Amino acid sequence: MKIITTNYIYTPKGFISNKAIAFTDTIQDIDNVDSLKIKYPEAKIIATNPNTVLYPGFINTHVHLEFSTNKTSLKYGSFMPWLDSVIEHREDLVGSCNNDIMMQECQAMMRSGVTTFGAISSFGNELEVCEKTPQRVIFFNELIGSNAQYADMLYGDFMERVKASMSCDKSSRIIPAVAIHSPYSVHPIILQKAVNVAKEHKLPLSAHFLESQAEREWLEDGKGEFKSFFKKFFNTQTPVTNIKEFMYAFDTYPTHFTHAVQATQEELEYLAKKGHSIAHCPRSNRYLGCGRLDIEDLKLPFTIATDGLSSNDSLSILDELRAGLMMHHQIPIEPLASKFIDSITSTPADILGLNSGRIEVGKLADFTIIELPEIPKREDEIALWSILHTKEVSALFINGKQEV
Numbered sequence: 001m002k003i004i005t006t007n008y009i010y011t012p013k014g015f016i017s018n019k020a021i022a023f024t025d026t027i028q029d030i031d032n033v034d035s036l037k038i039k040y041p042e043a044k045i046i047a048t049n050p051n052t053v054l055y056p057g058f059i060n061t062h063v064h065l066e067f068s069t070n071k072t073s074l075k076y077g078s079f080m081p082w083l084d085s086v087i088e089h090r091e092d093l094v095g096s097c098n099n100d101i102m103m104q105e106c107q108a109m110m111r112s113g114v115t116t117f118g119a120i121s122s123f124g125n126e127l128e129v130c131e132k133t134p135q136r137v138i139f140f141n142e143l144i145g146s147n148a149q150y151a152d153m154l155y156g157d158f159m160e161r162v163k164a165s166m167s168c169d170k171s172s173r174i175i176p177a178v179a180i181h182s183p184y185s186v187h188p189i190i191l192q193k194a195v196n197v198a199k200e201h202k203l204p205l206s207a208h209f210l211e212s213q214a215e216r217e218w219l220e221d222g223k224g225e226f227k228s229f230f231k232k233f234f235n236t237q238t239p240v241t242n243i244k245e246f247m248y249a250f251d252t253y254p255t256h257f258t259h260a261v262q263a264t265q266e267e268l269e270y271l272a273k274k275g276h277s278i279a280h281c282p283r284s285n286r287y288l289g290c291g292r293l294d295i296e297d298l299k300l301p302f303t304i305a306t307d308g309l310s311s312n313d314s315l316s317i318l319d320e321l322r323a324g325l326m327m328h329h330q331i332p333i334e335p336l337a338s339k340f341i342d343s344i345t346s347t348p349a350d351i352l353g354l355n356s357g358r359i360e361v362g363k364l365a366d367f368t369i370i371e372l373p374e375i376p377k378r379e380d381e382i383a384l385w386s387i388l389h390t391k392e393v394s395a396l397f398i399n400g401k402q403e404v
Contacts, residue, residue, distance in 0.1 A: 001022060001023070001024055001028065001040045001042065001043040001044070002022070002023055002024070002043055002044045002045075002046055002400065003020050003021070003022050003023075003033065003036050003037065003040065003043045003044070003045050003046065004020060004021050004023070004046040004048065004054070004367070004397075005020040005033050005045070005046070005047055005048060006020075006048045006052040006053060006054040006369060007050070007051060007052050007053065007375065008052075008053045008054070008379075008382060009021065009030070009053075009054045009359055010053065010054065010055045010056070010341065010345075010359060010382075010383075011030075011358070011359045011360070012346070012358050012359075012360065015053070015379050015382050017379075018032060019031065019032060019033075020032065020033040020036050021054070021359065021365075021367075022036045022039070022040050022043060023365040023400050024365065024400050025364065025365055025399045025400040026362060026363065026364055026365055026400070027359065027360060027361050027362065027363050027364075027365055028040075028361065029361060030359070030360075030361060033045075046402075048369055048371075048394070048395065049371050049394060050371075050375075051371055051372040051373065051374060051375055052369055052370065052371050052372070052394060053369070053370050053371075053372065053382060053386055054359070054367055054368075054369050055113070055341065055345060055359075055367070055368045055369070055370070055386075056345040056346070056349075056356060056357050056358055056359055056363070056366060056367065056368070057113070057114070057115025057116060057345075057356060057357075057364075057366030057367060057368050057396070057397070057398065058112070058113040058114045058115060058116075058317050058344045058345065058368050059114070059115070059116045059117070059303070059344055059345065059348040059349060059352070059354070059356070059357060060109060060114045060116070060117040060118065060305050060306055060315070060317050060344070061117070061118045061138075061206075061256060061279045061303040061305045061348050061351070061352070062118050062120060062206070062256075062258050062279040062281060062303075062305035062306070062307055063109075063117050063118060063119055063120065063305070063306060063307070063308055063315060064119075064120050064307065064308025064309070064310055065097070065102045065105060065106075065119055065121075065126040065129065065130075065308065066093075066094050066097055066102075066121070066122060066123065066125055066126060066308070067093050067094070067097065067308045067309050067310035068097050068101050068102050068104075068105045068308070068309050069093050069096045069097045069101055069309075070089075070093055070309050070310050073085065073089045073092070073093060074086060074089060074093075074310055074311070076287045076288060076289075076311070077287075077288075077289055078288065078289040079211065079212035079213075079214055079215075079288045079289060079290055080212070080214050080225040080226070080229065082288050082311070083229065084229070086310065087233060093310075094123070094125065097125070099128060099129050102126050102129040103129050103132065103133065105309070105315050106129065106130075106133040106135060107133075108314070108315055108316065109135070109315050109316070109317070110134070110135065110396055110403060110404050111316075111392045111393060111396075111404060112315075112316035112317045112318045112319070112392065112393065113317060113318065113368035113370070113390075113393045113396060114135065114315075114317050115135055115136065115356070115366040115367075115368065115396060115397075115398045116135055116136040116137070116138070116348075116354065116356065116366070117135060117136075117137060117138070118137075118138040118140055118177070118204075118206065118256075118279075118305070118352070119137050119138070119139050119140060120140045120142055120179050120206070120308070121139060121140060121141055121142055121161065121179075122142045122144060122181075123161075124141070124161040124164060124165075127139065127161075127164060127165060127168070127174075130172070130174060131168055131169070131172035131174060132172070134173075134398050134399075134401070134403045135173065135398060136173040136175065136354070136356075136366075136398070137172075137173060137174050137175065138175045138177045138204050138352055139165045139168075139174050139175065139176055139177055140177040140178065140179035140204070140206050141158060141161040141162045141165055141176070141177065141178055141179065142158075142179040142180070142181055143155070143158045143178070143179065143180055143181060143186055143190060143191070143194045144181035144185050144186060145185070145186060145187060145190065146184070146185050146186060146187050146234070146236075146240045147187070147234065147236075148187055148189065148240075151187050151189055151190050154190060155190045155193055155194075158190075158194065159197070162176060162178065162197060162203075165177075166201070173398075173399075175204065175352075176201070176203055177198075177203050177204040177205065177206065178194055178195075178197055178198040178203050178204070178205050178206070179205075179206040179207065180194060180195075180205075180206070180207035180208070181207075181208060182207070182208040182209065182211070182215070183209065183210075183215070183219055183239075183241050183242075183243065183246035184215055184218055184219060184226060184239060184240075184241075186240075186241075187240050187241075188240060188241050188245065188246075188249065191241075191246075191249050192249055195249055195250060195252075195253055198253060199252065199253045204256065204352050204353065205250070205253055205254070205255045205256065206255065206256045206257070206258060206279070207250070207255055207256075207257055207258065208257075208258045208259060209246070209247075209257040209258065209259060209260050209263065210243070210259065210260050210261065210262040210263045210267075211258075211259040211260075211261060211262070211285075211288075211290050212261070212262060212288070212289075212290045213262055213290075213291070214226050215262065216243070216262045218230075218239055219239055219241070219242050219243050219246070220242065220243065222237065222238055222239055226239075243267065247267065247270060247271065250274070250276065251274055254274075254275045254276055254277070254351075255276050255277075256276070256277050256278070256279055256303070256351055256352070257271065257276055257277070257278050257279070258278070258279040258281070258305070258307075259278075259279070259280075259281065259284075259285065259290065259293070260278050260293060261285050261290045261291045261292065261293050262290070262291060265297065268298065268299065268300065269299060271300055272299040272300035276300060277300055277301040277302060277303070277347075277351045278293070278298070278300060278301070278302040278303070279302070279303050279305045280293050280295065280302045280303065280304055280305065280324075280343075281304075281305050281306065281307040281311075281312075281320075282304070282320060282323045282324040282327045282328075283306070283307070283311075283312050283313070283319070283320060283323045284306075284307035284311040284312055286323070286327065287311055287312065287313075288311050292327060292328075295328060295331070296328070296330055296331050301347050301350070301351060302343060302347070303343050303344065303347055303348040303351065304317070304320055304321060304324055304340055304343040304344055305317075305320070306319075306320050316391075317344055318387065318390055318391065318392075321337075321340045321344070321387045322387060322388065324336075324340055325337065325340070325387065325388075333384060334380060334381060334383075334384055337381075337383040337384035337386075337387050338383045338384075340383070340387065341383045341386070341387075345357045345358070346358050364399065365397055365399060365400035366397065366398050366399070367395075367396065367397040368393050368396055369393060369394050369395040369396065369397075370386050370390045370393050370394060371390075371394040372385055372386065372389055372390075373389055
């Protein structure tokens with residue numbers, strides 16, 4: 001048993017002060033420190049620095065580790081030139097991205113407070129790293145392939161990767177999951193098979209959706225920049241599905257859609273009605289010129305995520321939150337900061353079915369502790385000051401063990 005004390009603790013009822021947490025690998029009790037010492041006289045006392053705030057461990061729902069060597073290889077500014085550069089440099093970038101580099105990025109995420117992340121895996125290359133990192137990893141095995149001629153082969157490879165993630169040692173904290181690359185890149189036949197796999201095994205399900213205007217033009221009319229792209233690389237000029245057909249494929253299973261920047265209000269309302277949610281990646285959307293997700297009008301839950309270094313400059317969730325504060329200037333900054341804290345704690349925990357994301361008795365002892373430069377003058381601004389002033393966390397616990 002351990003007892004940790006901080007100035008403030010972020011709970012479902014807001015920030016509380018003059019309290020402490022007793023924990024093993026899960027939270028056992030929340031009370032004032034003197035009462036906890038009496039209840040648990042053998043507990044180890046962990047005293048934190050002054051001006052500290054304890055949060056549930058942060059959750060980054062959408063990360064591509066496979067492109068972690070990218071610095072200047074890929075072209076930012078507009079989606080299609082970026083995608084062309086991915087095709088051009090993909091082999092070199094993935095080939096040069098070894099386990100040490102990916103582990104460094106996992107550690108960088110921990111220093112930004114991330115105790116759990118969703119790894120979108122196209123090839124399974126990062127499975128070994130995800131088994132070794134102390135973090136919990138929702139391992140999204142990604143299905144990609146729009147050519148019906150190769151559908152069986154692509155699905156077979158996908159299933160081998162799913163089985164590999166399902167057979168990981170439980171101590172690795174790997175949670176197997178399924179990801180669909182996008183409506184323009186996955187044939188409807190194998191898409192439905194993959195959704196059924198997620199349903200059968202109750203696995204988290206994710207899908208890229210309407211990231212760019214070019215994608216929308218292609219799916220609606222078979223026109224635009226994607227037309228020349230598919231002709232050049234895949235010798236086809238016809239989309240394999242359309243927007244409604246793709247959305248309907250997920251009707252019976254809650255899915256965490258990524259981006260949805262170009263979705264209409266009607267489409268977003270449909271997704272909300274079906275119990276879906278969105279992973280919002282502010283910097284990635286800006287860097288690739290995709291537009292802005294109108295979160296002020298969103299009627300479905302959303303998480304904040306970093307995406308990968310193929311479309312970002314860091315995997316710091318704190319950097320992402322600061323970028324989001326700037327992007328969504330239409331929303332008052334204090335309530336937006338509080339919403340953003342929920343978007344990396346309780347909201348993703350609910351979406352992904354995790355026993356974390358809240359400081360409550362019985363929840364996993366995953367904590368992120370940040371140190372403010374001074375005690376806040378107003379408690380309702382703690383979330384905002386936490387985001388603005390924190391570049392790296394002062395401590396991080398996963399399963400009750402300190403990792404940072």
